[in-house]
Amino acid sequence: MVNVIIEVSKYLMILLMAVYTYLNFSYFRYREEWGQKRVCRRQNVAMFLMHFVAYLILYLKSEDERVALFYLAQVVFLGAYIGLYQIFYRNLTRILVNNMCMLLCVSWIMMTRLSLDKALRQFVIVALAALVTWVIPFIMDRVWQLSRIPWVYAFLGLACLIIVWMVGNNSYGAQLSVSMGGFSLQPSEFVKISFVFFVATMFYRSVDFRTVAVTTVMAAAHVLVLVLSKDLGSALIFFVTYLSMLFVATGNWFYLLAGSLGGCGASVLAYGLFVHVRTRVAAWRNPWADIDNRGYQITQSLFAIGTGGWFGMGLFQGMPYKIPVVEKDFVFAAISEELGGIFAVCVLLICLGCFLQFMMVAVRMQALFYKLIAFGLGMEYIIQVFLTVGGVIKFIPSTGVTLPLISYGGSSALSTFIMFGVVQGLYILKRNDEEDYEESEA
Amino acid sequence: MKKARPDAQPNKSILFFTYLIAGVFACMIGYFGYFLQFRGENVINNSYNARLDRFADRIVRGELLSNDGRVLARTDTGEDGTERRVYPYGSLFAHGIGYSDHGKTGLESLANFYLLTSHINLAERTFNELSNVKNIGDNVITTLDVDLQQAASDALGERRGAVVVMEPDTGKVLAVVSKPGFDPNTLDSDWDALISGDNTNAQLLNRAFQGLYPPGSTFKIIIMLEYIRENPDTWRDFTFDCDGLYEQGEYTISCYHGNAHGHQNLEQAFANSCNGAFAALGLQMSPGGVHDLAEQLLFNGELPLSLAYSKSSFTMNEGADTWEILQTSIGQGNTQMTPVHNAMLTAAIANGGVLMKPYLVERVENAAGEEIKRFLPEAYGNLLTAAEADTLAELMRRVVTEGTGSAVRTDAYEVAGKTGSAEFEYGRETHAWFTGFAPAEDPQIVVTVVVEEAGSGGQVAAPVARSIFDTYFAR
Numbered sequence: 001m002v003n004v005i006i007e008v009s010k011y012l013m014i015l016l017m018a019v020y021t022y023l024n025f026s027y028f029r030y031r032e033e034w035g036q037k038r039v040c041r042r043q044n045v046a047m048f049l050m051h052f053v054a055y056l057i058l059y060l061k062s063e064d065e066r067v068a069l070f071y072l073a074q075v076v077f078l079g080a081y082i083g084l085y086q087i088f089y090r091n092l093t094r095i096l097v098n099n100m101c102m103l104l105c106v107s108w109i110m111m112t113r114l115s116l117d118k119a120l121r122q123f124v125i126v127a128l129a130a131l132v133t134w135v136i137p138f139i140m141d142r143v144w145q146l147s148r149i150p151w152v153y154a155f156l157g158l159a160c161l162i163i164v165w166m167v168g169n170n171s172y173g174a175q176l177s178v179s180m181g182g183f184s185l186q187p188s189e190f191v192k193i194s195f196v197f198f199v200a201t202m203f204y205r206s207v208d209f210r211t212v213a214v215t216t217v218m219a220a221a222h223v224l225v226l227v228l229s230k231d232l233g234s235a236l237i238f239f240v241t242y243l244s245m246l247f248v249a250t251g252n253w254f255y256l257l258a259g260s261l262g263g264c265g266a267s268v269l270a271y272g273l274f275v276h277v278r279t280r281v282a283a284w285r286n287p288w289a290d291i292d293n294r295g296y297q298i299t300q301s302l303f304a305i306g307t308g309g310w311f312g313m314g315l316f317q318g319m320p321y322k323i324p325v326v327e328k329d330f331v332f333a334a335i336s337e338e339l340g341g342i343f344a345v346c347v348l349l350i351c352l353g354c355f356l357q358f359m360m361v362a363v364r365m366q367a368l369f370y371k372l373i374a375f376g377l378g379m380e381y382i383i384q385v386f387l388t389v390g391g392v393i394k395f396i397p398s399t400g401v402t403l404p405l406i407s408y409g410g411s412s413a414l415s416t417f418i419m420f421g422v423v424q425g426l427y428i429l430k431r432n433d434e435e436d437y438e439e440s441e442a
Numbered sequence: 443m444k445k446a447r448p449d450a451q452p453n454k455s456i457l458f459f460t461y462l463i464a465g466v467f468a469c470m471i472g473y474f475g476y477f478l479q480f481r482g483e484n485v486i487n488n489s490y491n492a493r494l495d496r497f498a499d500r501i502v503r504g505e506l507l508s509n510d511g512r513v514l515a516r517t518d519t520g521e522d523g524t525e526r527r528v529y530p531y532g533s534l535f536a537h538g539i540g541y542s543d544h545g546k547t548g549l550e551s552l553a554n555f556y557l558l559t560s561h562i563n564l565a566e567r568t569f570n571e572l573s574n575v576k577n578i579g580d581n582v583i584t585t586l587d588v589d590l591q592q593a594a595s596d597a598l599g600e601r602r603g604a605v606v607v608m609e610p611d612t613g614k615v616l617a618v619v620s621k622p623g624f625d626p627n628t629l630d631s632d633w634d635a636l637i638s639g640d641n642t643n644a645q646l647l648n649r650a651f652q653g654l655y656p657p658g659s660t661f662k663i664i665i666m667l668e669y670i671r672e673n674p675d676t677w678r679d680f681t682f683d684c685d686g687l688y689e690q691g692e693y694t695i696s697c698y699h700g701n702a703h704g705h706q707n708l709e710q711a712f713a714n715s716c717n718g719a720f721a722a723l724g725l726q727m728s729p730g731g732v733h734d735l736a737e738q739l740l741f742n743g744e745l746p747l748s749l750a751y752s753k754s755s756f757t758m759n760e761g762a763d764t765w766e767i768l769q770t771s772i773g774q775g776n777t778q779m780t781p782v783h784n785a786m787l788t789a790a791i792a793n794g795g796v797l798m799k800p801y802l803v804e805r806v807e808n809a810a811g812e813e814i815k816r817f818l819p820e821a822y823g824n825l826l827t828a829a830e831a832d833t834l835a836e837l838m839r840r841v842v843t844e845g846t847g848s849a850v851r852t853d854a855y856e857v858a859g860k861t862g863s864a865e866f867e868y869g870r871e872t873h874a875w876f877t878g879f880a881p882a883e884d885p886q887i888v889v890t891v892v893v894e895e896a897g898s899g900g901q902v903a904a905p906v907a908r909s910i911f912d913t914y915f916a917r
C-alpha cells in the first residue's frame with residue numbers, strides 16, 4: 001500500500017514542482033505589482049504542498065516521530081522567513097525569497113532521506129545563517145563605506161586562502177577546509193564574496209590600464225592559490241567571474257578574448273602539470289574503463305540518474321547512498337534518481353531563475369559598484385551550479401564543488417545566504433530610491 | 443554619489459553574459475534529456491549497477507526465448523514464494539544464455555534490465571502493487587535458433603571446441619556453442635567444482651567469444667587480401683612449386699603431413715592450403731602492411747560485441763625476422779584469434795565487405811506478448827571493398843570445389859569457406875578450423891567451427907559445419 005502512495009505522490013511532487021517552476025518564469029510577464037504578488041502566493045502554495053507530500057512519504061517510510069517534528073520546525077521556519085522578510089523589507093523581490101525557500105525544501109527532503117542527523121544539523125545551520133544574514137539588506141542601505149576598502153577585501157581573502165592551502169584538511173585530494181574547535185570551515189566560500197567586492201571596488205574607482213593590471217594580478221593570485229590547494233572548481237569560478245566582471249566594467253573585447261585564451265592555455269598547462277587534473281579528465285572521458293576506482297563515483301551517479309529516469313524511483317526506492325559524497329557534490333544525482341529527471345530539471349531552472357533575478361538587479365542598479373556586485377555574485381552562483389550539475393551528469397569533468405543551498409555543508413549555506421542577502425539589499429535600495437524619486441517628483 | 447552617470451555599455455555586457463549562461467544551461471539540460479531518453483537504458487544495464495537487483499524485489503524475472511519462441515530460461519515461483527531460474531535445455535545454451543545466480547553472464551546479464559522491467563498494463567500493475575503481488579517482467583526474444591544450436595552441439599559431440607553461427611547480412615547470432623559446457627540448472631551444487639583450481643576443463647569459459655586460438659590456415663584469407671592489395675594487377679601470376687617442404691635458409695616450413703602439392707598458382711595454393719606457397723608469399727610482403735591490415739580487421743582492438751569476449755592479437759610488425767614472417771604467414775607464430783572474430787571476418791566477406799554488428803537480442807515483449815522494443819541490424823562499417831570481398835568469396839568457393847573443403851561439397855547448396863589446422867604445441871594434434879558461408883552466391887548463413895586438438899580442419903571441422911548447413915538448408 002505504501003508503495004502505491006509513494007508512486008502516486010511521486011507524480012504529484014513532480015507536478016507541483018513543475019507548476020512552481022512555470023510560475024517562476026510567468027512572473028516576468030507581469031508588470032503590475034498585484035500580478036507579481038499573486039504569482040508569488042501561488043508559488044508558496046505549490047511549495048508547501050510539495051513539501052508536505054514529501055514529508056508524508058518520509059514519515060511513512062521512516063516511521064520516526066522526529067521526522068514529523070522536523071517537518072513542523074521547517075514549516076515554522078519557512079513561514080517566518082517568508083512572512084518576516086516581507087514585513088521588515090517592504091520593497092524586496094519576493095520571488096528570490098521564494099526560490100531560496102524552494103531550494104531549501106528540496107535540500108531538506110533529500111538530506112532527511114539520506115541521513116536525518118545530517119538534515120537536522122543542516123537545518124540548524126541554515127536557520128542561524130538566515131538569522132545572521134537577516135540584517136544584510138539593512139546594512140547595505142546605510143554603509144556606503146563598503147566601496148572604500150578594496151585592499152581589505154583582497155588581502156583578507158588571499159590570506160584566508162593561503163591559510164587553507166598551508167594547513168587545510170585534505171578531502172578527496174584537495175585542501176578545502178580548516179578545522180576550528182570541532183567546526184570545519186571552508187573559507188573559499190566566503191572569499192568568493194570578498195573577491196567580488198574587491199573587484200567591484202577597484203573597477204568602480206577606475207578602469208584605466210593600471211587599475212586593471214593591478215586587479216588582474218590580485219585575481220590571478222587568488223586563482224593560483226586555489227589551484228595549488230587543488231580546489232579546481234573554486235579556481236574556475238574565481239577565474240570566470242573575474243573575466244566577466246572585467247568585461248562588464250570595461251566593455252573591452254580584447255580583455256575578454258585574451259583572458260579566455262589565457263584560461264584555455266592555463267587549462268592545458270594544468271592538464272600537463274597535475275596528475276589529479278588528468279585523473280578527472282580521464283574519469284570523465286571514459287569512466288567505464290576504470291569503473292572500480294577513478295570512474296566509480298561518476299558511473300554510480302549515471303546509474304542513479306539513468307535508473308531513476310524522467311519520473312524517478314520515488315523516495316526511499318533508489319540507492320543514492322551508493323554514490324560517494326552524495327550529500328555534497330553529487331546531491332543532484334540523488335534528486336534525479338528518487339524524485340525524477342523532470343524534477344531535477346525544475347531544480348536547475350529554479351537556479352537559473354535566481355541567476356536571472358541577480359542579473360535583473362544588476363541591470364537596474366545605477367552605480368557601477370552595485371552593478372558589479374550583483375553581477376559578480378550572480379556569476380559565481382550560476383557557474384557553481386553549472387560545474388556541480390555538469391560534473392554529476394558527465395557533461396563536463398567533475399570539479400568537486402557543491403550545489404548552493406541544496407548540498408550539505410554549513411559554509412556553503414552561510415555564504416549563499418550572504419550572497420542572496422546582498423542582492424536582496426541592492427534590490428531594496430533601488431526600489432526605495434525610486435520611491436523617493438517619485439515622491440520628490442510629485 | 444549613488445546616482446552615477448547612466449551608461450548603457452555595462453548593461454549590454456550583462457545581457458551578453460545572461461544569454462550566454464542561458465545558452466549553456468539549455469545545452470546542459472538538452473544533454474541531460476538526451477541521456478535520460480536515449481542513453482540511460484544502455485548505461486544502467488551494467489553488472490556494477492546494484493540498483494537492478496532491487497528491481498527483483500518487485501518484479502518476477504522475465505523469460506528468455508529462442509527466435510521461434512521456445513523458452514530458454516524462465517522463473518518458477520514455488521508455493522512458498524521462492525523463485526527458481528529454470529533452463530529447459532540444460533547445458534545446450536549454457537554460454538549464450540548464461541546464468542543469473544553467481545553473478546550474471548551471457549544474455550542473462552545482457553538483457554537483465556529488460557527482464558526486470560514490467561510493461562504489463564497499468565491497471566494490472568496497480569492492482570498487483572495494491573495486493574503486494576510481484577509484477578511479471580518482460581520477455582526477451584533472442585536471435586538464438588534451437589535447431590542450429592542442437593545440430594552444432596551434436597556435431598561437436600564430446601570434443602572440446604566452439605561454434606559460432608550468424609547471419610552475414612543482419613549480424614544476428616544464431617548459435618553459440620562452447621564445449622565442454624555446464625548445466626546452469628545445477629550451477630549451485632556444481633559451482634565449487636567448476637571454479638576449483640584443480641579443474642582444467644574451463645567449462646565456464648565461453649570459448650566461442652573468449653577462447654584464443656592460433657588461426658592456422660584460416661589466416662591465409664588475410665595474407666591473401668594483403669597480397670592482392672599490394673599486387674592488384676599481377677597477383678594471379680604468382681606460381682609456386684611445392685615438394686612438401688619449403689626451405690628458407692636455416693628454416694623449414696612443411697605442408698600438412700608433408701604433402702607435396704606440386705605446381706601451384708595462387709588460387710590453387712589457397713584452395714589446397716599450401717603452406718610453402720604462403721610462406722614464400724609472406725616474404726614478398728611488407729610485415730608492417732600485414733600488421734596494418736590485421737588491425738583494420740579488428741586484431742588488437744575492440745570488437746562490436748555486447749557479450750564478454752577476448753581481444754584477438756597480432757604482433758608481427760615492420761622489422762620482423764624471417765622465421766616470424768614465415769610462421770605468421772601460415773597463421774602460426776604469435777597470432778591469436780577468437781572464433782567469433784573469425785566468424786565476423788567471414789561474415790564481412792559474405793556481405794560484400796560490410797560487417798554487420800553481431801547481436802543476440804531480437805526484441806522485448808511484455809508478458810502479454812505485446813512488442814515493447816525491437817532491435818534492428820546495424821552496420822559496423824566496411825572492413826574491405828566489395829570487389830575484394832567478391833574475389834575472396836570466389837577463392838573460398840574454390841577451397842570447397844577443388845581443395846581442402848571437400849567435406850562441405852554438396853549439390854544441395856554451395857558453400858564457400860576456408861579450413862585451417864593450427865599447431866599449438868610441438869608433438870600434439872592440431873586445432874581444426876573451418877570458417878565459411880552458404881549459399882556462395884547469396885550468403886544467408888556463416889558458420890565458424892574450431893575443434894581443439896582434433897586433426898585437420900578439412901577432416902574434422904568441416905564436417906561439423908556440414909551438419910549445421912544441412913540442418914539450415916533442410917527447412
Ligand SMILES: [Zn+2]
Nearest residue numbers: 684697703716
Ligand atoms: Zn604445399
